[in-house]
Amino acid sequence: MTLKTSWVTSANDAGHPFPLNNLPYGIFSTEALDPRCGVAIGDMILDMQRAEEAGVVTLDDGPVFDVPFWNELMELGPEAWDALRERLIQLLSDGAAERSKVEPLLVPQSEAEMHMPFLVAEYTDFYAGKNHATNIGTMFRGAENALPPNWLHIPIGYNGRASSVVVSGTDVRRPWGQLKGPNDDKPRFAPCARFDIELEMGAIVGTASDGPITVQEADDNLFGYVLLNDWSARDIQAWEYQPLGPFQAKSTATTVSPWIVTKAALEPFRCDTPPREVELLDHLKDVGPMLYDIDLSVTLAPEGKAATTIARTNYKELYYSAAQQLAHHTTSGTPMNVGDLLGSGTISGAEKNERGSLVELSWGGKEPIELDSGETRSFVEDGDTLTLRGAAKGDGYTIGFGDCFGTVLPALKDPYAR
Amino acid sequence: MTLKTSWVTSANDAGHPFPLNNLPYGIFSTEALDPRCGVAIGDMILDMQRAEEAGVVTLDDGPVFDVPFWNELMELGPEAWDALRERLIQLLSDGAAERSKVEPLLVPQSEAEMHMPFLVAEYTDFYAGKNHATNIGTMFRGAENALPPNWLHIPIGYNGRASSVVVSGTDVRRPWGQLKGPNDDKPRFAPCARFDIELEMGAIVGTASDGPITVQEADDNLFGYVLLNDWSARDIQAWEYQPLGPFQAKSTATTVSPWIVTKAALEPFRCDTPPREVELLDHLKDVGPMLYDIDLSVTLAPEGKAATTIARTNYKELYYSAAQQLAHHTTSGTPMNVGDLLGSGTISGAEKNERGSLVELSWGGKEPIELDSGETRSFVEDGDTLTLRGAAKGDGYTIGFGDCFGTVLPALKDPYAR
Numbered sequence: 001m002t003l004k005t006s007w008v009t010s011a012n013d014a015g016h017p018f019p020l021n022n023l024p025y026g027i028f029s030t031e032a033l034d035p036r037c038g039v040a041i042g043d044m045i046l047d048m049q050r051a052e053e054a055g056v057v058t059l060d061d062g063p064v065f066d067v068p069f070w071n072e073l074m075e076l077g078p079e080a081w082d083a084l085r086e087r088l089i090q091l092l093s094d095g096a097a098e099r100s101k102v103e104p105l106l107v108p109q110s111e112a113e114m115h116m117p118f119l120v121a122e123y124t125d126f127y128a129g130k131n132h133a134t135n136i137g138t139m140f141r142g143a144e145n146a147l148p149p150n151w152l153h154i155p156i157g158y159n160g161r162a163s164s165v166v167v168s169g170t171d172v173r174r175p176w177g178q179l180k181g182p183n184d185d186k187p188r189f190a191p192c193a194r195f196d197i198e199l200e201m202g203a204i205v206g207t208a209s210d211g212p213i214t215v216q217e218a219d220d221n222l223f224g225y226v227l228l229n230d231w232s233a234r235d236i237q238a239w240e241y242q243p244l245g246p247f248q249a250k251s252t253a254t255t256v257s258p259w260i261v262t263k264a265a266l267e268p269f270r271c272d273t274p275p276r277e278v279e280l281l282d283h284l285k286d287v288g289p290m291l292y293d294i295d296l297s298v299t300l301a302p303e304g305k306a307a308t309t310i311a312r313t314n315y316k317e318l319y320y321s322a323a324q325q326l327a328h329h330t331t332s333g334t335p336m337n338v339g340d341l342l343g344s345g346t347i348s349g350a351e352k353n354e355r356g357s358l359v360e361l362s363w364g365g366k367e368p369i370e371l372d373s374g375e376t377r378s379f380v381e382d383g384d385t386l387t388l389r390g391a392a393k394g395d396g397y398t399i400g401f402g403d404c405f406g407t408v409l410p411a412l413k414d415p416y417a418r
Numbered sequence: 419m420t421l422k423t424s425w426v427t428s429a430n431d432a433g434h435p436f437p438l439n440n441l442p443y444g445i446f447s448t449e450a451l452d453p454r455c456g457v458a459i460g461d462m463i464l465d466m467q468r469a470e471e472a473g474v475v476t477l478d479d480g481p482v483f484d485v486p487f488w489n490e491l492m493e494l495g496p497e498a499w500d501a502l503r504e505r506l507i508q509l510l511s512d513g514a515a516e517r518s519k520v521e522p523l524l525v526p527q528s529e530a531e532m533h534m535p536f537l538v539a540e541y542t543d544f545y546a547g548k549n550h551a552t553n554i555g556t557m558f559r560g561a562e563n564a565l566p567p568n569w570l571h572i573p574i575g576y577n578g579r580a581s582s583v584v585v586s587g588t589d590v591r592r593p594w595g596q597l598k599g600p601n602d603d604k605p606r607f608a609p610c611a612r613f614d615i616e617l618e619m620g621a622i623v624g625t626a627s628d629g630p631i632t633v634q635e636a637d638d639n640l641f642g643y644v645l646l647n648d649w650s651a652r653d654i655q656a657w658e659y660q661p662l663g664p665f666q667a668k669s670t671a672t673t674v675s676p677w678i679v680t681k682a683a684l685e686p687f688r689c690d691t692p693p694r695e696v697e698l699l700d701h702l703k704d705v706g707p708m709l710y711d712i713d714l715s716v717t718l719a720p721e722g723k724a725a726t727t728i729a730r731t732n733y734k735e736l737y738y739s740a741a742q743q744l745a746h747h748t749t750s751g752t753p754m755n756v757g758d759l760l761g762s763g764t765i766s767g768a769e770k771n772e773r774g775s776l777v778e779l780s781w782g783g784k785e786p787i788e789l790d791s792g793e794t795r796s797f798v799e800d801g802d803t804l805t806l807r808g809a810a811k812g813d814g815y816t817i818g819f820g821d822c823f824g825t826v827l828p829a830l831k832d833p834y835a836r
Contacts, residue, residue, distance in 0.1 A: 211833065333670045
C-alpha cells in the first residue's frame with residue numbers, strides 16, 4: 001500500500017501521522033465550535049457535524065454526527081463504516097470534485113481541543129503480552145511461578161473501570177490508597193509511591209453481540225484501535241490483588257489517544273501472532289492475521305525538561321490478538337456492547353529497553369533508568385509527562401494515533417478535605 | 419416503627435412485602451402499558467408515568483417518569499427522593515384526600531411483567547462476608563490461607579460486568595467455558611459442570627462522586643438496595659482466576675430483584691457491623707449503623723417440583739457495609755456514577771444451613787445437600803429455579819423486595835451454531 005495523496009497537502013508528508021490512508025476519528029472543539037465528531041487529515045480536522053448538516057456526508061439511517069461521540073456511527077454497522085470511509089476518501093483525494101464544498105469545513109488542529117472520542121460502555125483489560133506477564137510474574141511471584149498455568153491457554157483479562165477512562169491530555173492525580181510493604185506490620189493509607197504506566201493498545205467493539213462469538217466474528221465486530229495507558233499503582237496493587245485481582249490500583253485513570261484509527265486504515269499492517277507455544281483450543285485458534293505491525297514508544301518528560309524515550313516496542317509482540325481476547329470474553333455468554341473497550345495488556349519486547357512499564361524497566365525499582373536530563377526514575381514522579389506514540393509504517397506514509405499523554409499531579413494533601 | 423395503613427387494603431397484611439412503609443421502585447409493563455416506572459403498594463402498582471402526566475406527582479426539575487428506569491429520579495438527589503416518598507405516603511395513606519385521583523392509576527401486580535428497575539452504569543462485586551470468604555478460601559487455597567491477609571483491612575472487590583445484570587425471572591443459560599480439573603492434562607472447552615449461585619444484596623449508587631469520599635458521604639450517596647444473585651461458574655473460576663481475578667466465571671448473568679427498596683424504607687432496620695477483629699484505618703471506620711437487619715433465604719425448585727429452602731441467613735452477617743465498600747471504591751479517585759451497582763459479596767452465616775452458595779452448602783460437591791423431593795444437589799442442575807427472598811421484619815409489617823429468581827436452561831449443544 002502506498003500513499004494516497006490529498007489536496008490537504010500537509011497530509012502528503014511521508015512522516016505525517018494523518019495521511020489520506022488514515023482518516024482517524026476524534027471529538028474536537030474550538031472556541032467557536034462545541035465538541036463534535038471530526039476526522040483528521042494532515043494538519044486539519046474535517047468537521048463532521050457541519051459536513052452532515054450541509055449534506056456533504058450523508059449516511060443511510062443517519063444522522064450520526066449530531067452527538068459528540070462516534071458510537072452512533074458504530075451502531076450503523078460495518079457497511080456504514082465502509083461507506084463513510086469511501087466517501088471521505090472521495091472528498092479529500094487530490095483533485096476531488098467537491099473540494100470547494102469541503103474546504104470551509106476544515107478546522108486547523110492547532111485550534112482544536114480534543115475530547116473522549118467515544119462513550120466507553122465497559123472497559124476490560126487483558127494481560128496478553130508474554131514478556132510483560134513473565135516480568136511481572138517473576139517480580140510478584142518468583143521466577144518459578146512467573147507465567148500462570150492458564151496463561152498459554154486463555155487471554156487472561158479482568159473487568160476494569162470505564163468511568164476512569166480519559167482522553168489524552170487529561171492530568172492524572174497521584175492516588176491515595178491502602179498500602180502495606182513487605183516489612184510493614186500493618187497497612188496504612190498514603191499516597192501511592194510506585195505509580196506506573198502501562199503501554200497498551202485499546203480495541204473498540206463496534207458491533208454488539210449476545211453469546212459466544214468466533215475469533216473471526218470478533219475481528220469483524222471490532223471498529224478500531226486507540227493507544228492506551230493504563231496508569232497503575234503498583235504498591236496498592238501488591239496489597240489488594242489477591243485473591244480477586246486489581247481494583248483500586250487500576251481505577252485512577254486510563255488514558256486513550258484522541259484519535260480512533262479504524263480497522264480499515266490498519267488493514268495493510270495485519271500480521272500473525274507469534275508461534276503458539278502450546279496449541280490453543282479450537283474456539284481461540286488464529287484464523288488469519290489479526291495483530292498489527294505498529295511501532296510503539298513511550299517518552300517521559302520531567303516537569304519543564306525534555307522528554308526521554310524510555311521504551312520502544314511493537315504491537316505485534318502480543319501473544320493474543322484483540323479478536324482472540326474478544327472471542328474469549330464472550331465464551332460464557334457475556335453480552336458485548338458498542339463502545340466496549342478492550343485493553344491489550346502491557347506490550348513489552350524481549351529487550352530491557354522494550355518494556356512497556358516502569359516496574360519492568362526499573363525491575364521493581366532496583367535498577368532505576370537514566371533520563372537524558374541526568375535524572376533517574378524507578379516510577380513516575382510528580383510533574384512527569386508520559387507520552388505514548390504509535391506508528392504503522394507504510395510505503396511512503398505513516399499511520400498515527402496522535403500523542404497519548406498525561407501529566408501526573410501531586411497527591412492531594414488530604415483527599416477528604418472539602 | 420409500626421405499620422402505616424393504606425387504603426390499598428392488601429398492603430396492610432402483616433406479612434405482605436409491600437406495605438405503605440416500603441414503597442419500592444420497579445419497572446413494569448402490561449398488555450396495555452409500555453414499560454414504565456411503578457411503585458408497589460400491596461398487590462397493586464402505582465403507574466408513575468400516568469401519575470406524573472396527570473400532575474398527581476410532580477417533582478422540581480422533572481419530569482423523571484417519562485423513561486423506563488429510575489435513574490432520572492436518582493439524578494435529582496436526596497431531597498427529591500425524600501419529597502417523592504413523602505408525596506407517595508400522602509397519596510396512599512388510609513383516608514387520603516386524593517384517593518379518587520390515584521385509584522385509576524393502580525395496576526394489579528398479577529397483570530404486570532417486571533423489567534430491569536434501573537440502568538446499571540457499572541457493576542462491582544465485593545467479597546465482604548467473612549464466613550463465605552473463609553469457606554471459599556479454605557476450599558480454593560487451604561485452611562491456612564483461607565482468609566487473605568488484606569481481608570480484615572479492606573473490603574475486597576473486583577469490577578464485574580454490567581451488561582450481564584438481568585432482572586428476576588430472566589432464564590439463565592448454563593455457560594460454556596475453558597475448564598481444567600486438577601487431574602486433567604490440559605484444559606478443554608465444555609459446558610460448566612459446577613454452576614452456582616451467590617446470595618447477595620446489591621446497593622445502588624444514587625449520587626455521583628469524583629474522588630475519595632468518606633463512609634458517611636458514601637452512605638448518603640446510596641439510593642437503595644436490591645436482592646442480587648451472582649451466578650458463578652466454579653470450574654471456570656478455578657482455572658481462570660489466578661492472577662487477575664474472576665472474569666468469565668461471573669459474566670453469564672447476575673440477577674437482581676424487580677424492586678429497589680429505598681434507604682428510607684430500610685431506615686428502621688439499620689444495625690452495626692459485627693465487632694472489628696482488627697482496627698480499620700480511619701477512612702474505613704464505621705461511623706454509624708450502616709448494615710441492615712434483613713432476613714434472607716434461598717430456595718431451589720427442580721423442574722416441575724416443589725421448592726426446598728436451602729439456606730437462611732441475614733444481611734447483617736456481612737463484615738463491611740455497602741457504605742464502607744463504596745468509600746473504599748473511591749480511595750484511588752474512581753469516579754462513581756448514578757446507577758453503579760455494588761454487590762455485597764455472598765452472605766453466609768456461621769452454620770452450614772446458612773451458607774449463601776452451593777459450593778459452600780455442598781462443600782465443593784463433597785457433601786451434596788438433600789432436597790425435599792428426595793433429590794440431592796452439589797451444584798445447580800438444568801431446569802432448577804433458584805429464588806432469593808429478603809424480608810425486614812418491623813412491628814406488624816414486613817419490607818420485601820419481591821422474589822429474585824432465575825431458571826437455569828441447559829447449555830447450548832454448540833455455542834457457535836448460528
